[in-house]
Amino acid sequence: MQMTASPVKQLAVERGINVLQPSSLKSEAIQHTLRDLGADVMIVAAYGLILPAEVLRIPQLGCLNIHASLLPRWRGAAPIQRAILAGDTETGITIMQMDVGLDTGDMLFKYPCPISEKEDAQTLHDKLADIGATGIVEALQQLESNNAHPQKQDDSKACYAAKLNKQEAQIDWTQDAVVLERAIRGYFPFPVAHTMLNGTPIKLIRAATGTQETASPGTVLAVNKHAIIVACGRGTLALEILQKPGGKPLPAAQFVQGFPLKAGDILGIGKP
Numbered sequence: 622m623q624m625t626a627s628p629v630k631q632l633a634v635e636r637g638i639n640v641l642q643p644s645s646l647k648s649e650a651i652q653h654t655l656r657d658l659g660a661d662v663m664i665v666a667a668y669g670l671i672l673p674a675e676v677l678r679i680p681q682l683g684c685l686n687i688h689a690s691l692l693p694r695w696r697g698a699a700p701i702q703r704a705i706l707a708g709d710t711e712t713g714i715t716i717m718q719m720d721v722g723l724d725t726g727d728m729l730f731k732y733p734c735p736i737s738e739k740e741d742a743q744t745l746h747d748k749l750a751d752i753g754a755t756g757i758v759e760a761l762q763q764l765e766s767n768n769a770h771p772q773k774q775d776d777s778k779a780c781y782a783a784k785l786n787k788q789e790a791q792i793d794w795t796q797d798a799v800v801l802e803r804a805i806r807g808y809f810p811f812p813v814a815h816t817m818l819n820g821t822p823i824k825l826i827r828a829a830t831g832t833q834e835t836a837s838p839g840t841v842l843a844v845n846k847h848a849i850i851v852a853c854g855r856g857t858l859a860l861e862i863l864q865k866p867g868g869k870p871l872p873a874a875q876f877v878q879g880f881p882l883k884a885g886d887i888l889g890i891g892k893p
Contacts, residue, residue: 641654643670645670646670646671646672646673646676647673652673652675652676652679655676655679656679660679660680661680661681661682662680662681662682662683662684662685662761662764663676663679663680663683663684663685664684664685664686664687664757665684665685665686665687665719666686666687666753667689668686672684672719673721674721677719677720677721682764683718683719684718684719685716685717685718685719685729685757685760686716686717686719686724686726687714687716687753687756687757688700688714688715688716688717688724689701689712689714689746689749689753690704690712690713690714690715690782691711691712691713691715691731691733692715692717692724692728692731692774692779693724693725693774693775693776693778693779693780694709694778694779694780695712695780695781695782696723696724696725696779696780696781696782697723697724697781697782697783697784698782698783698784698785699782699783699784699785700712700782701742701745701746701749702742702782702785702807702808703782703783703807704736704745704782705736705740705741705742705745705803705806705807706803706804706807707803708799708803709736710735710736711733711734711735711736712733712734712736712745712749713731713732713733713734713749713752714730714731714732714734714749714752714753714756715728715730715731715732716728716729716730716731716753716756716757716760717729718771723781725774725776725779726774727771727772727773727774728771728772728773728774729760729763729764729769729770729771729772730756730759730760730763732752732753732755732756734748734749734752739806740806741805741806741807741809741810741827742806742807742808742809742810742811743809743810785808785811785812786812787812789812790804790808790812790813790814790815791814791815791816791817792804792814792815792816792825792888792889793889794816794838794839794851794852794853794854794888794889795838795853795854796853796854797853797854797855797856798830798831798853798854798855798856798857798858799830799855799856801814801828801853801858802828802829802830802858805825805826805827805828806827809826809827813825813826813864816839816888816889817888817889817890818882818886818887818888818890819890820890821865821866822866823863823864823865823880823888824863824864824865824870825860825862825863826861826862826863826864826870827860827861827862828848828858828859828860828861828862829848829858829859829861830856830857830858830859831850831856831857831858831859832856832857833855833856833857834850834852834856834857836852837852837887838852838853838854838889839851839852839887839888839889839890840852840885840886840887840888841882841883841884841885841886841887841888842857842884843884844873844877844882844883844884845873845874846873846874847859847861847873847874848860848861848873849863849873849876849877849882851888860873861873862876863876863880864876865879865880
């Protein structure tokens with residue numbers, strides 16, 4: 622729970638590189654500072670601030686964004702998670718020329734990446750980070766040699782990856798097991814899928830889908846050494862790794878040893 626410098630900042634400080642961390646890019650003072658840098662190009666990756674038009678015009682070659690989707694699909698704040706939640710089988714990295722819109726600029730390069738059946742947001746993020754690091758180097762080389770060929774996005778195919786919030790990660794057991802399994806993967810490591818049992822929140826870290834059972838959604842059907850089997854609106858979900866408040870993620874067999882969860886219990890009961 623302490624503020625810690627990112628690896629990028631740590632490396633910059635070690636190398637004696639000046640680090641600017643403005644809370645906004647709208648002030649004339651910070652824009653003047655950026656102009657004085659004389660940068661040929663500016664690059665952002667998962668950057669939380671809006672770049673005003675004045676900033677976009679500062680570097681000679683413009684501002685580039687390393688965006689974690691194959692644009693125009695999943696413009697916005699949470700493209701990795703939304704791709705998993707939607708059941709996409711492929712995503713990737715787009716190196717794009719920034720404009721004043723939200724991820725609407727011309728595309729320079731696209732690098733696809735498959736989404737495996739067990740992929741969560743963390744593992745996919747790490748894959749895309751490696752692809753983006755390689756891709757931006759290639760993009761800069763192409764820009765330097767005037768070999769870049771920007772392409773317009775097809776706005777009619779665009780969809781929006783809304784910012785994540787904790788409330789949406791609360792499991793609705795009336796949904797299909799397939800949808801819920803994707804939610805558990807898509808919401809890890811943030812905001813983490815969760816459910817309730819008598820007012821106690823339980824985080825769901827990993828699960829697998831199962832066959833159809835006749836029971837009210839949220840009913841614990843069985844508890845075994847491999848998983849906790851729960852009825853869904855369609856199909857069942859085998860909860861394999863769970864986490865109780867103040868605890869660490871545990872396999873199902875260990876979780877139930879310290880938490881009173883048994884067949885017949887109803888998950889989703891109680892206020893978060």
